[in-house]
Amino acid sequence: MSGSxxxxxxxxxxxxxxxxxxxxxxxxxxxLKAEVAAGTFDNPQAIVGLEYEFYxxxxxxxxxxxxxxxxxxxxxxxxxxxxxxxxxQTSPQPLSSYGLQAQTAEVRAKLSAAEExxxxxxxxxxxxxxxxxxxxxxxxxxxxxxxxxxxxIRLATNMxxxxxxxxxxxxxxAAGMQLDAxxxxxxxxxxxxxxxxxxxxxxxxxxxxxxxxxxxxxxxxVAGPLLAIAVNSPFFPPDLYDAEPEVVLADxxxxxxxxxFETVLNPDDAPKVTFPEDFATVEEAIDRxxxxxxxxxxxxxxxxxxxDRFAHFRHKHGSYWRWVRPVLDGPSRTNxxxxxxFRPLPAQPTVADSVALLAVFxxxxxxxxxxxxxxxxxxxxxxxxxxxxxxxxGLDADLTWVTGDGDHTTDTEEVYAELFEHARDGLELRGLSxxxxxxxxxxxxxxxxxxxxxxxxxxxxxxxxxxAGEPFAEAIWAVQSEYIDHQQETLxxxxxxxxx
Numbered sequence: 001m002s003g004s005x006x007x008x009x010x011x012x013x014x015x016x017x018x019x020x021x022x023x024x025x026x027x028x029x030x031x032l033k034a035e036v037a038a039g040t041f042d043n044p045q046a047i048v049g050l051e052y053e054f055y056x057x058x059x060x061x062x063x064x065x066x067x068x069x070x071x072x073x074x075x076x077x078x079x080x081x082x083x084x085x086x087x088x089q090t091s092p093q094p095l096s097s098y099g100l101q102a103q104t105a106e107v108r109a110k111l112s113a114a115e116e117x118x119x120x121x122x123x124x125x126x127x128x129x130x131x132x133x134x135x136x137x138x139x140x141x142x143x144x145x146x147x148x149x150x151x152x153i154r155l156a157t158n159m160x161x162x163x164x165x166x167x168x169x170x171x172x173x174a175a176g177m178q179l180d181a182x183x184x185x186x187x188x189x190x191x192x193x194x195x196x197x198x199x200x201x202x203x204x205x206x207x208x209x210x211x212x213x214x215x216x217x218x219x220x221x222v223a224g225p226l227l228a229i230a231v232n233s234p235f236f237p238p239d240l241y242d243a244e245p246e247v248v249l250a251d252x253x254x255x256x257x258x259x260x261f262e263t264v265l266n267p268d269d270a271p272k273v274t275f276p277e278d279f280a281t282v283e284e285a286i287d288r289x290x291x292x293x294x295x296x297x298x299x300x301x302x303x304x305x306x307x308d309r310f311a312h313f314r315h316k317h318g319s320y321w322r323w324v325r326p327v328l329d330g331p332s333r334t335n336x337x338x339x340x341x342f343r344p345l346p347a348q349p350t351v352a353d354s355v356a357l358l359a360v361f362x363x364x365x366x367x368x369x370x371x372x373x374x375x376x377x378x379x380x381x382x383x384x385x386x387x388x389x390x391x392x393x394g395l396d397a398d399l400t401w402v403t404g405d406g407d408h409t410t411d412t413e414e415v416y417a418e419l420f421e422h423a424r425d426g427l428e429l430r431g432l433s434x435x436x437x438x439x440x441x442x443x444x445x446x447x448x449x450x451x452x453x454x455x456x457x458x459x460x461x462x463x464x465x466x467x468a469g470e471p472f473a474e475a476i477w478a479v480q481s482e483y484i485d486h487q488q489e490t491l492x493x494x495x496x497x498x499x500x
Contacts, residue, residue, distance in 0.1 A: 006161050007153040013167045013298055021297035024312040029290045032310050032328065035336070036209050036282050041328055043337040046095040046430060047205035048362045050103060052088045052354060053080055053198035053347055054125040056118065062481045063133045064143070065123045066158070075114040079160040082195030086114075086125060092203070095362050095430045100440065104355045108492050111351065115492075124484065127354070127491060129233030129257050129346030129454070130196050132480045140237030144196070145188040156190035164318075165191065167296040174267040175295075181259040182251050183243035184236050194264040197233065197257040198347040202358040203327070204365045209282050209338035211369070212326055214376070216285075217278050218368045219324050219340050221375045222361070224386025224399055225419055229447050230357055231255040231394040231455035232346040235462065238473035245472035249463050254394035254455040257346050258323075265321060275384045276322035282338065285326045286313075295319040305331045323387070340365070344387065349454050349487055352443055352495040359427060359440035364419065366426030373422065375402040394453050416448045443495045454496060458483065 035041065054077075056065040066083040077086040090106045093099035111125070118125055134140040146157040147169070154169045168175055169190040179186040179193050186193060206215050231254040241248055253259070262273045270293065279285045290313065300311035307314060307329040314329060323344045330336030342361055348354045368375065382400045389397035401415040402408055409415065420441050427437035447453055458479050465475035486499045 003148070003150040003155060006155060006163070006166065007150040009163045010153050010155070010166045010170060011151070013163050013296055014170055016297050016299055018294070018297050021294065021299060021312060024299070025290055025316055028310045028313045029286055032286060032313060033283055036286075036328070039209075040333060041209040041330070041336045041338045042207065043205060043335070044207045045205065046207065046362075046366065047092045047203075047337065047339070048095045048099065048103065048358060049092040049203040050090045050107070050354070050358050051199075051201040051203075052090070052107060052127075053200070054086045054088070054127055055082070055084045055131050055198055056086065056123045057126055057131070057133070057484065058136070059119065059122050059124050061136055062477070062484055063136045064131050065135065067118070067123065068121070069160075071118065071121060075117050076110060077114060079162060080195070081159060081162075081165055082192065083158050083160060084131070085160070085195060085198070092205070095204075095366070097432050097436055100355065100359055100432075103358065104351065107351050107355070112492055124488070126484060127347045127349065127351075127487065128198060128483065129231075129255070130198070130236065130260070132235055132237045133477050134237055134239075139239045141186055141239055144186065144193045147189045147192070154189055156192040159190065159192050159195070164296050164298075171296055173293065173295045174269075175265050176263050176267065178263055179236075179240065179260060180263040181236070181256050182253055183248050184240045184256075185242060186240055191264055194261060196236070197260050199257065199343065200345050200347055200354045200357065202342045202345070202361045203339050204342070204362050205337045205339040206365075209328070212282050212285065212338045212340075213279050214369050215340055215365055216324065216326055217376055218365065218373070219342060220276070220278065220380070220383045221378050222364050222368075222419065223275070223324060223342075223344050224383065224390045224397070225401070225415055226357065226361060227255060227344045227387060228390035228393075228395050228397050228399065229416075229444050229453060230345045230348065231390065231453050232348060233257045234455040234459045235476050238476050241472075245466050248472070249459070249466065252459075253392045254453070254459070255346065255391045258344070258388075258391045261321070272319065273321040274323070275387050276324055278380055279326075282326075282328075286328070289313070289317050289320050289326075292316065292320050306333045306336060307331070349483070349496040349499070350490050350494055351492060356440050356443045356495075360420070360423040360444060363423035363426030363430075363437070363441075366429050367422040368426075370429065371404075371422070371425070373404060374406045377406075378402045394455050395448065395451060412448070416445075420445055443497055446497045446500075450500060452500065457499065
C-alpha cells in the first residue's frame, strides 16, 4: 500500500462521527447485558488459548529485521505493530491433557513451518520480551521515532499498514508517545516505540459468566507472582540509555515491557494501560469498558458472527488496555463465552516455557476459586504493589500473599509452594495425571528453586561482561546473541532450564 493510500484510509477513519459511534455502543451494551442475563455467555467448557508475539532478526548479524508482508501471509502469522513483528494465535482448546498437548503441538507446528520459510530469507523469529539491536545502519531511536507527514497525516515509517495504529498519532487522544523508564527516555510522534516489546497472552474461559468477577479477582492476585517468574526484558537498546552502565545495572528494572506499554500509550490525565480494579458484577465490567475513552472510533459493518451484534463495543474493547482484561465474545451463540485475557507476560525463551505459563495460569484459575482460597481477601492495593514490584525486581521482589490458612506472608518459598500446588491441583481437576501436571509446572518451579529468570540470566551476563571491561553496548548485544544461540537449539523442543 502506498503512503498516499494509507494516509487516505487513516483520514477516512478520523472522519467517523464519534457521537454516532458512542450511540451504537450504548445500544449494544444494553443488548449485551440482556444476553448475559439470559445465560448466553455461560459455557461449561473449560477452554484455553494463547496469543504469541515474535520479532525477526537477521540470521547473520542478529540485528532487527523487517519481515516482508507477503511472508507473514504465507506463514499464517498476523501483522503486529512494527514491520519486524509477527503474531501467532492458537485455536481455543479444552483445558485437559489433550487440550494442552494440542496447544503445544499447534505452536510448535506453526513456528517450525514459519522458521523454515523465514530462514530461507536469512531471518529468524525470536521469542523474547524486548529487542536490543536495531537494524544495521540505524539507531534504535531513529528506527522507533522515524515518521513522515503524508497529505497532512503523520505516518510511522517502520509501522505496519494497520490503519488503527497510524490513526492513533493523528487523533485527539493524548497518548504519551514516549519512553519513560529508569535511565531511558525517547519522544516520538507516533506509538511506534511500543514495538520494542513482545508478549504471550493466555486466555482462560469461565463456565458461568456471572462468576467472571470472582475469577478476575483471583487473576489480579496471581498477576504479580506469575510476572515475577516470567520477567524477560531487563535491557533496552543501548543507544536509548542516558546514564552510565554502572547506574543502569544497579537501578534498571527486570521487566521493562511494562513501562514501555504504559508510557507510550497512556495519556497523562487518564491512564488506559494500567493494573485494573476489581469489579463486582459482569454488568459493571461491561460499563467500565463502555465508559473507557475510545482511541479511534470506527463504524463497523455487520458480519456473520454472533458477536457482530456488539461490534462497536468489541472495537472499543480493543483499546481497553488493562493488564488483565475481561472478554465477552464468540463467533456463534453456542460458542459465546466469558473469559480472562492475561496480558502481563513477556514472550519466553522457549515454547515449553510459554505453555508452562499458560498451564499454570489456567490451573490456578481452576483451583483457587474451586477451593475458595483466602488470597481472594488480599487487598487490591497489595495486588497492585505485587505487580509493580515484580516489574522492578523479578524474583527478588517482596511479594505479599495470603496462605490457605488465611495468614499473610512475604516468604518467597511459601508463596510459590502454594502457587504451584494449586496450579497442580487445578490441572488434576481437569483430568491431568500428577506426572503430566508436574511436567508443565516444572520449568517454572526450577526458576524459583534456582533463583533465576530469563531477565536475571541476561542481567548477570551483561554485568559480568561490563565488569570485565567490555563496552556496555557490546555487552548487551553479545548477551542477546547468546540468547538467540540458545534459543536456536531449544525454542521448539527444549526449555529455559536447559540453558542453566
